[in-house]
Amino acid sequence: xxxxxxxxxxxxxxxxxxxxxxxxxxxxxxxxxxxxxxxxxxxxxxxxxxxxxxxxxxxxxxxxxxxxxxxxxxxxxxxxxxxxxxxxxxxxxxxxxxxxxxxxxxxxxxxxxxxxxxxxxxxxxxxxxxxxxxxxxxxxxxxxxxxxxxxxxxxxxxxxxxxxxxxxxxxxxxxxxxxxxxxx
Amino acid sequence: xxxxxxxxxxxxxxxxxxxxxxxxxxxxxxxxxxxxxxxxxxxxxxxxxxxxxxxxxxxxxxxxxxxxxxxxxxxxxxxxxxxxxxxxxxxxxxxxxxxxxxxxxxxxxxxxxxxxxxxxxxxxxxxxxxxxxxxxxxxxxxxxxxxxxxxxxxxxxxxxxxxxxxxxxxxxxxxxxxxxxxxxxxxxxxxxxxxxxxxxxxxxxxxxxxxxxxxxxxxxxxxxxxxxxxxxxxxxxxxxxxxxxxxxxxxxxxxxxxxxxxxxxxxxxxxxxxxxxxxxxxxxxxxxxxxxxxxxxxxxxxxxxxxxxxxxxxxxxxxxxxxxxxxxxxxxxxxxxxxxxxxxxxxxxxxxxxxxxxxxxxxxxxxxxxxxxxxxxxxxxxxxxxxxxxxxxxxxxxxxxxxxxxxxxxxxxxxxxxxxxxxxxxxxxxxxxxxxxxxxxxxxxxxxxxxxxxxxxxxxxxxxxxxxxxxxxxxxxxxxxx
Numbered sequence: 074x075x076x077x078x079x080x081x082x083x084x085x086x087x088x089x090x091x092x093x094x095x096x097x098x099x100x101x102x103x104x105x106x107x108x109x110x111x112x113x114x115x116x117x118x119x120x121x122x123x124x125x126x127x128x129x130x131x132x133x134x135x136x137x138x139x140x141x142x143x144x145x146x147x148x149x150x151x152x153x154x155x156x157x158x159x160x161x162x163x164x165x166x167x168x169x170x171x172x173x174x175x176x177x178x179x180x181x182x183x184x185x186x187x188x189x190x191x192x193x194x195x196x197x198x199x200x201x202x203x204x205x206x207x208x209x210x211x212x213x214x215x216x217x218x219x220x221x222x223x224x225x226x227x228x229x230x231x232x233x234x235x236x237x238x239x240x241x242x243x244x245x246x247x248x249x250x251x252x253x254x255x256x257x
Numbered sequence: 258x259x260x261x262x263x264x265x266x267x268x269x270x271x272x273x274x275x276x277x278x279x280x281x282x283x284x285x286x287x288x289x290x291x292x293x294x295x296x297x298x299x300x301x302x303x304x305x306x307x308x309x310x311x312x313x314x315x316x317x318x319x320x321x322x323x324x325x326x327x328x329x330x331x332x333x334x335x336x337x338x339x340x341x342x343x344x345x346x347x348x349x350x351x352x353x354x355x356x357x358x359x360x361x362x363x364x365x366x367x368x369x370x371x372x373x374x375x376x377x378x379x380x381x382x383x384x385x386x387x388x389x390x391x392x393x394x395x396x397x398x399x400x401x402x403x404x405x406x407x408x409x410x411x412x413x414x415x416x417x418x419x420x421x422x423x424x425x426x427x428x429x430x431x432x433x434x435x436x437x438x439x440x441x442x443x444x445x446x447x448x449x450x451x452x453x454x455x456x457x458x459x460x461x462x463x464x465x466x467x468x469x470x471x472x473x474x475x476x477x478x479x480x481x482x483x484x485x486x487x488x489x490x491x492x493x494x495x496x497x498x499x500x501x502x503x504x505x506x507x508x509x510x511x512x513x514x515x516x517x518x519x520x521x522x523x524x525x526x527x528x529x530x531x532x533x534x535x536x537x538x539x540x541x542x543x544x545x546x547x548x549x550x551x552x553x554x555x556x557x558x559x560x561x562x563x564x565x566x567x568x569x570x571x572x573x574x575x576x577x578x579x580x581x582x583x584x585x586x587x588x589x590x591x592x593x594x595x596x597x598x599x600x601x602x603x604x605x606x607x608x609x610x611x612x613x614x615x616x617x618x619x620x621x622x623x624x625x626x627x628x629x630x631x632x633x634x635x636x637x638x639x640x641x642x643x644x645x646x647x648x649x650x651x652x653x654x655x656x657x658x659x660x661x662x663x664x665x666x667x668x669x670x671x672x673x674x675x676x677x678x679x680x681x682x683x684x685x686x687x688x689x690x691x692x693x694x695x696x697x698x699x700x701x702x703x704x705x706x707x708x709x710x711x712x713x714x715x716x717x718x719x720x721x722x723x724x725x726x727x728x729x730x731x732x733x734x735x736x737x738x739x
Contacts, residue, residue: 119738128647136645163609173606176599 079254082207083109083227084238085214086247091117094222097245098123101224104241108230112214112223131194138190139183146182150175207255225253262735266573271494271726278568279719286712293705300698301366309695311375312679314366316699317706319530320553320671322360323546324710326522327554328353329483330547333518336486336511342582344734345574345724349558349565351487352717358480359713363706364472367529378682379456379463379535387465455536455612463535471528479521482514490728491721499727522547533678537616541601548594553667555587556660561718563657570723577651578737584650587663591644595637598670619677623689628673636666672699 088094091113098111102125111117111124151172154160159167196202208214208225217223224247226238235252242250300310331350335343343350366372374381456463489503489510496503523543531542559580565571605613620629640663649655676699680690725731 132645162607165609173599173603176603 077256079256081228082210082253082255083225083229083233084242085208085211085223085225085251085253086242086245087213087249088222088224088247091115091222093246094224095120095123097224097242097247100245101226101241104232106226106230106232108227108233110225112208112217112221112225114218114220129198131191131198134194135187135190138194139187142182142184142186143179145186146179147172147175149182150178208253210255211251211253213249213251262573262732264732267726267731267735271722272570272724273722274565274568274570274719276719279715283712283715283719286708286715289708290705290712293701293708296701297366297705300701301369301372305693306695306698307371308375308683309679309691309693310698310702311366311372312676313695313698313702314363314372314706315376315529316672316675317702318360318363318367319675320668320703321363321706321710322357322525323550323667323671324553324557325354325357325360326479326518326525326547327550327552328355328558329357329479329518330354330522330551331554331558332483332486333511333514336507337515339508341730341733342737342739343579344728344730345571346558346562346579346583346734347490347728348721348724349561349718350554351483351490352721353554353558353561353714354483355487355717356710356713357483358476360710361476361480363709364476368469368472375683377532377535379459379532380465380468382453382456383460383463383465459535463532468528471524475521475525478517479514482510482517485510486514487721490725493725493727494722496727499729501729504729519547522550530674533675533682534615536612538610538613539601539605539616541597541604545594545597545601548590548597549667549670551590552587552594552663555583555590556663556667559583559587559656559660561714563653565718565723574724574731574735576735576737578739579734580653580656581647581651581739582737584644584656587660588641588644588650591637591640591663595633595641598632619681620673625673625677625689628669632666632670632673636670640666668703 086097088097094111094113095117098120101109102123111120113120151169154175155167155169155171161167165171213221214223224242224245226233226242232238239250297310297314300306301314328350331343332347332354334340335347335350367376370380370384374384486507489507493499493503523546526543526546530546531537531539562571562575562579562583566575602617605617617629619625640659643649643659649659677689679695680688683691
């Protein structure tokens with residue numbers, strides 16, 4: 074007989090509509106929880122406020138990614154076409170004042186590097202890609218891609234307690250409250 | 258999100274700016290305009306300043322008409338895209354756009370032949386060929402072919418008599434050819450043999466009657482366009498049974514007005530600014546001017562919104578979110594301006610065709626070079642970086658200085674588009690600048706036209722409610738969240 078250690082992931086509560094989810098989220102937010110999330114099959118306007126989420130730090134990464142692209146584009150063009158091998162076309166000079174000619178490549182590399190930064194930093198911040206998620210153990214959770222609205226409060230949160238959190242979710246309007254366990 | 262705005266929070270009959278709040282600024286702007294107009298008349302009539310002041314006036318005219326054109330653009334765009342976010346600031350846009358038809362008053366000096374001859378070489382050439390000349394009193398005379406030379410001698414005091422004589426002799430060659438039986442247009446004789454073939458080939462478009470017809474057409478067509486959109490919107494304010502009828506009608510009409518706006522904005526740039534050098538070609542010029550219109554007017558809209566909010570108006574229906582969206586649009590058009598103006602520069606720069614490069618060669622010579630190069634950094638790079646963070650767009654103390662800054666930078670942009678032509682045109686290419694301090698005239702013209710603009714804008718604001726209080730989507734806009 075095999076024994077497997079199971080660890081509590083948290084509570085999963087179902088809500089009957091988007092507005093019920095919104096109001097429930099406000100209650101969970103006000104109870105001071107940090108490690109929790111809402112699940113819905115479509116974006117709900119104003120949900121970030123209802124969840125009390127802070128703004129993402131992604132824009133700062135993108136700014137530096139884009140700046141790196143700008144400098145890369147400038148260096149690539151300037152070093153090769155002005156410093157190492159001055160490229161004279163139609164008797165136009167090759168010097169710092171002809172940087173205008175490099176603007177397209179500087180622009181393109183800014184966009185490219187910004188795009189890469191967005192993609193990879195976004196995946197990194199979301200913790201993706203991952204092979205599995207503990208909530209997949211729940212039998213009702215698949216409905217989140219169809220007509221289900223859920224809130225999951227993680228046991229990692231310092232405010233978590235088996236009784237109080239369940240009571241909170243019930244009070245917030247959650248039904249079918251389920252303790253989700255993940256296999257370790 | 259703060260308190261959710263409902264119709265109970267709003268006054269039943271909307272909100273109007275108290276005349277006591279507007280009286281003083283209106284009076285000041287009117288007095289400034291009156292004084293400026295008197296000085297302008299003197300400057301236009303003095304021989305030593307009239308030629309240079311024509312350029313000052315054109316610069317001021319272009320700057321302020323670009324703001325009003327932008328107002329027309331935002332109203333029409335708002336209606337054509339059926340937008341809900343800006344209903345509470347739409348009246349500001351309408352009032353700004355409705356200054357456009359009044360700008361025809363400022364265009365009047367540009368209809369005077371002597372002013373036109375100072376500004377537009379092509380008009381001067383056309384007048385010469387038509388045996389039309391302007392004497393020192395600014396009056397227009399016509400002379401027939403026999404008397405042409407005598408008339409030219411008579412007009413010896415006229416600045417451009419040299420060109421006049423030259424064209425006359427060449428014109429006679431054209432006449433001699435016509436004696437052999439075939440009709441020869443006077444333009445063909447004069448322009449083709451005088452290395453002015455561009456003027457000959459462009460004569461179907463660049464001729465005096467068509468130019469005048471176009472200018473009248475601009476003001477009538479787009480003037481009607483903005484008038485009807487504003488009228489439908491203000492009528493809604495007092496309708497006891499406001500329905501969606503006007504909303505739908507405005508939306509349908511705006512689809513028609515949008516192409517009219519595009520044509521009018523483009524050809525105002527072409528006929529007033531690009532025509533300063535008739536030899537120049539650029540297909541980007543209209544879009545380039547339009548990008549500036551959008552920047553200018555959005556900056557003015559944000560400043561006006563802030564001013565009205567500081568007086569206690571529009572407080573309930575607008576919020577930080579409106580600032581955020583308007584700041585984003587300002588940012589977008591800063592980028593668009595850079596994209597378009599750089600495209601224009603780069604295509605001309607690498608194609609390296611004589612007719613095209615003249616524009617940038619002039620603007621990259623000596624003192625003008627500093628202006629042109631500073632546009633890259635100060636009109637694009639700096640505001641682009643400053644407007645990136647969201648809180649800059651949302652916070653009044655950040656966005657207001659940036660709007661003022663953008664207006665200044667865009668004045669520099671238009672200054673560099675118009676004024677460099679002054680020195681080379683008036684000295685026939687010998688000098689970069691005219692001898693007298695013409696920049697003082699630039700300041701006078703700017704203040705005069707600016708005061709007129711402010712007066713009409715304030716008058717428009719005072720005549721209507723501050724927001725369309727019976728628009729069905731007002732609450733959607735008041736509770737904007739983005």
